[in-house]
Amino acid sequence: MAGQAPSRRQLLQALACASLASGAPGFLRWSYAFAEADPKQTHRHAAPSAKPHIAHYTPRFFTAEEYRTVVQLAELILPRTPAGPAGNGARSAVPASEAGATDAGVAEFIDFMASREGALQTVFRQGLVWLDAASSPHTFFALAPAEQTSLLDRLAYKRNFRPEEHPGQEFFAIMRRYTVMGFYTSRIGLEALEYPGLRFYAESPSVPEDGSLERLGVGR
Amino acid sequence: MTPGEVYDVIVIGTGAGGGMVISTLCEAGLRVCALNASRELDPTKDFREHKMSYDLPFRGFGSPLRRAQSIGYMDSEYVSADVWEHDIAYSTAPGTKWTWPRCYAVGGKTNFWGRSSARMGDIDFKAASRDGIDVDWPVSYSEIAPFYNRVEQRIGVASTRQNRPSNPDGEYLPPISFRYLDYLLEAGARKAGVPYLPDRIAQLTRSLGSHPACHYCGNCTSGCDVGAFFSSPYFLLPEARASGHLTLKTNAVAREILVNDQGLASGVAYVDRHTHQEVDVFARAVVVAASCVSTAHIMLNSRSRHWPTGIANSSGQLGRNLCDHLYGTSARGYLPQLLGKPSFPDNVSNATVAWLPRWQNLDNPRQESFLRGYSFYPGGGCDDFPGYYDDIEGFGASYKAEIKRRYPTPVNFTVQAPTQRSENNFVDIDPEKKDIFGIPQVRVHFQWDENTLKMWEHSKQTAQHILEQAGGEYQGHGEPESPGYSLHETGTCRMGNDPLHFVTNRFGQAHDVANLFVADASVLLNCTDKTTTLSVLAFALRTSEYIVEQFKQGRFTTAEVKHA
Numbered sequence: 130m131a132g133q134a135p136s137r138r139q140l141l142q143a144l145a146c147a148s149l150a151s152g153a154p155g156f157l158r159w160s161y162a163f164a165e166a167d168p169k170q171t172h173r174h175a176a177p178s179a180k181p182h183i184a185h186y187t188p189r190f191f192t193a194e195e196y197r198t199v200v201q202l203a204e205l206i207l208p209r210t211p212a213g214p215a216g217n218g219a220r221s222a223v224p225a226s227e228a229g230a231t232d233a234g235v236a237e238f239i240d241f242m243a244s245r246e247g248a249l250q251t252v253f254r255q256g257l258v259w260l261d262a263a264s265s266p267h268t269f270f271a272l273a274p275a276e277q278t279s280l281l282d283r284l285a286y287k288r289n290f291r292p293e294e295h296p297g298q299e300f301f302a303i304m305r306r307y308t309v310m311g312f313y314t315s316r317i318g319l320e321a322l323e324y325p326g327l328r329f330y331a332e333s334p335s336v337p338e339d340g341s342l343e344r345l346g347v348g349r
Numbered sequence: 350m351t352p353g354e355v356y357d358v359i360v361i362g363t364g365a366g367g368g369m370v371i372s373t374l375c376e377a378g379l380r381v382c383a384l385n386a387s388r389e390l391d392p393t394k395d396f397r398e399h400k401m402s403y404d405l406p407f408r409g410f411g412s413p414l415r416r417a418q419s420i421g422y423m424d425s426e427y428v429s430a431d432v433w434e435h436d437i438a439y440s441t442a443p444g445t446k447w448t449w450p451r452c453y454a455v456g457g458k459t460n461f462w463g464r465s466s467a468r469m470g471d472i473d474f475k476a477a478s479r480d481g482i483d484v485d486w487p488v489s490y491s492e493i494a495p496f497y498n499r500v501e502q503r504i505g506v507a508s509t510r511q512n513r514p515s516n517p518d519g520e521y522l523p524p525i526s527f528r529y530l531d532y533l534l535e536a537g538a539r540k541a542g543v544p545y546l547p548d549r550i551a552q553l554t555r556s557l558g559s560h561p562a563c564h565y566c567g568n569c570t571s572g573c574d575v576g577a578f579f580s581s582p583y584f585l586l587p588e589a590r591a592s593g594h595l596t597l598k599t600n601a602v603a604r605e606i607l608v609n610d611q612g613l614a615s616g617v618a619y620v621d622r623h624t625h626q627e628v629d630v631f632a633r634a635v636v637v638a639a640s641c642v643s644t645a646h647i648m649l650n651s652r653s654r655h656w657p658t659g660i661a662n663s664s665g666q667l668g669r670n671l672c673d674h675l676y677g678t679s680a681r682g683y684l685p686q687l688l689g690k691p692s693f694p695d696n697v698s699n700a701t702v703a704w705l706p707r708w709q710n711l712d713n714p715r716q717e718s719f720l721r722g723y724s725f726y727p728g729g730g731c732d733d734f735p736g737y738y739d740d741i742e743g744f745g746a747s748y749k750a751e752i753k754r755r756y757p758t759p760v761n762f763t764v765q766a767p768t769q770r771s772e773n774n775f776v777d778i779d780p781e782k783k784d785i786f787g788i789p790q791v792r793v794h795f796q797w798d799e800n801t802l803k804m805w806e807h808s809k810q811t812a813q814h815i816l817e818q819a820g821g822e823y824q825g826h827g828e829p830e831s832p833g834y835s836l837h838e839t840g841t842c843r844m845g846n847d848p849l850h851f852v853t854n855r856f857g858q859a860h861d862v863a864n865l866f867v868a869d870a871s872v873l874l875n876c877t878d879k880t881t882t883l884s885v886l887a888f889a890l891r892t893s894e895y896i897v898e899q900f901k902q903g904r905f906t907t908a909e910v911k912h913a
């Protein structure tokens with residue numbers, strides 16, 4: 130049957146299902162990065178996608194304070210590189226290879242997913258509370274960048290793990306998962322990977338005869 | 350057709366087997382009524398139609414509701430929610446796990462299948478003569494080879510001639526090209542003494558008749574809206590419709606095969622999916638091709654004075670001998686040679702580009718600790734999601750850079766290991782539960798057998814070895830998928846010469862009921878290291894022509910249409 134190799138779809142679904150139960154409020158139309166299908170275009174391999182940035186996004190689930198923290202966390206996980214001001218609305222000017230989470234609307238993706246799933250809401254809300262508590266007497270958002278990074282260092286690397294910070298580690302893992310999900314399913318994220326499915330191929334693509342294979346130490 | 354009239358043949362199911370029968374019979378001028386349990390698909394609405402993740406509200410992950418209901422696999426946000434069956438319930442015996450994605454839409458699973466299409470050979474058909482286990486198939490390779498030829502000419506299979514007697518060569522379109530990862534893994538396989546070859550894929554690398562060549566969008570398992578790989582709706586049903594001899598009844602859930610007062614098949618009773626009304630249709634012959642488990646389900650539910658345990662079940666073998674393929678990731682890892690290399694279109698064919706066809710127990714049937722053998726399908730490379738993201742620690746610029754650096758490198762080996770006939774593996778009718786149509790549910794009993802689990806263990810060691818010989822970094826293995834996952838069930842109506850032990854004869858004709866035929870994977874005696882669809886097509890073609898011949902000889906013309 131189809132997909133003798135583990136299916137991509139299956140992987141995607143497993144990601145979204147991991148550690149979360151279901152429970153969804155009514156449908157809300159997502160205005161960012163959800164291009165309307167054009168029935169006249171039947172083979173839109175490289176059709177333009179994301180709609181123009183909505184400068185003042187109103188979160189569906191998160192409070193404004195929570196949301197700005199989510200934006201910042203996502204950008205810390207997948208920053209614009211080389212480092213520069215992100216989220217200033219200039220996303221169209223950013224080359225994909227440099228794009229960060231904000232350029233790809235990752236926080237909006239997370240907000241949308243959370244708005245539809247009760248279990249996810251709990252995870253994010255409690256996780257953000259934990260993060261602010263760990264940043265006491267400040268909030269995470271108010272910490273200096275170096276302090277933010279050093280706090281995340283404790284949650285992201287096993288060698289730095291502290292047993293009492295287990296809830297923070299778990300939250301960070303989910304935050305990172307959703308950041309990766311949001312970024313690499315966006316147009317600019319797939320472009321950043323140079324995802325080959327964005328192009329059209331008239332024939333089964335072959336390895337070029339340019340010595341690149343031989344340089345790997347193998348022949349045809 | 351006016352009420353009370355009698356079709357020549359009713360065919361239950363429109364997938365690979367049913368589609369082939371429908372097409373062949375209609376072409377021969379027989380009037381066919383095809384029953385299909387769900388609706389027709391509209392490729393422009395129901396298929397993925399080149400949607401990218403960012404075209405979908407949930408980016409392909411699906412809404413929470415959709416995820417909760419999904420049977421996994423290809424039942425995703427990319428295809429309409431009802432193309433995979435969710436309404437018709439089935440049971441599993443205590444201790445049985447059965448993952449069973451069913452597509453009851455017209456064309457069945459051929460709409461979304463994996464397209465790997467190797468011929469079986471005498472290493473499979475005469476396995477019992479070599480190792481003494483079970484029985485030989487009642488058909489030799491030389492008998493079935495002409496049917497494989499014709500099927501391949503009709504559907505188009507891309508591969509190469511490989512000169513391995515255990516994998517008979519066919520007539521092939523140019524193969525799908527090897528990728529960097531294939532050349533690297535092939536070198537590792539060569540060192541390990543394992544064959545690494547282009548798979549046989551029913552996907553058009555050249556146009557074939559009116560069918561266009563593949564355009565490598567990589568979305569095959571979400572449906573191909575140009576029909577560039579074999580599916581029944583694109584390759585078999587159009588001719589049948591054009592003949593004017595086909596009546597297709599959709600949303601017709603077959604409940605039982607009706608019999609006349611001699612116990613011969615006289616028609617089929619089905620339930621309309623929408624109205625829940627029962628409808629009877631009549632014919633001179635009936636062909637069941639509802640897919641392995643469902644075919645047994647319908648036949649077991651066809652109880653009458655003549656057939657108290659299910660139609661054509663005097664052998665007691667109806668529903669027994671269920672076999673399946675164990676699937677699992679035997680090894681996964683990455684190829685450091687490809688770190689930081691530019692992206693390469695590794696998966697735009699969405700196909701099993703290569704296979705490692707069975708190499709075990711070929712010269713000596715008892716060389717290994719297990720009997721018979723398995724195959725691998727390698728996979729990996731640049732895909733539409735960096736699924737390896739959790740292998741990397743950290744965050745920030747270095748994390749983002751590492752995701753990109755590793756993008757071309759992931760590889761994995763999926764094993765395809767067949768089970769053999771076992772007393773423990775079968776389907777029967779749930780004595781208590783009925784589905785929403787009031788039809789007693791089918792119940793599955795299935796456990797992996799010891800031989801198959803030995804293959805799994807062997808496959809893990811071998812795959813790791815090949816990966817390491819290729820210079821790869823081994824990162825672990827998966828666990829076997831639950832039974833049913835491969836969708837390669839066989840054996841519930843096995844064909845054989847002895848009516849005491851087999852449900853059908855070598856032509857798929859029921860031993861007990863001369864005008865009842867089976868034309869899907871349920872007649873195949875067991876799974877092998879090869880996939881089943883190509884063989885389903887070849888055997889169904891042979892069965893169809895046998896039916897046509899029987900009609901020409903004047904059989905089935907006098908069957909009384911009267912309820913027993």
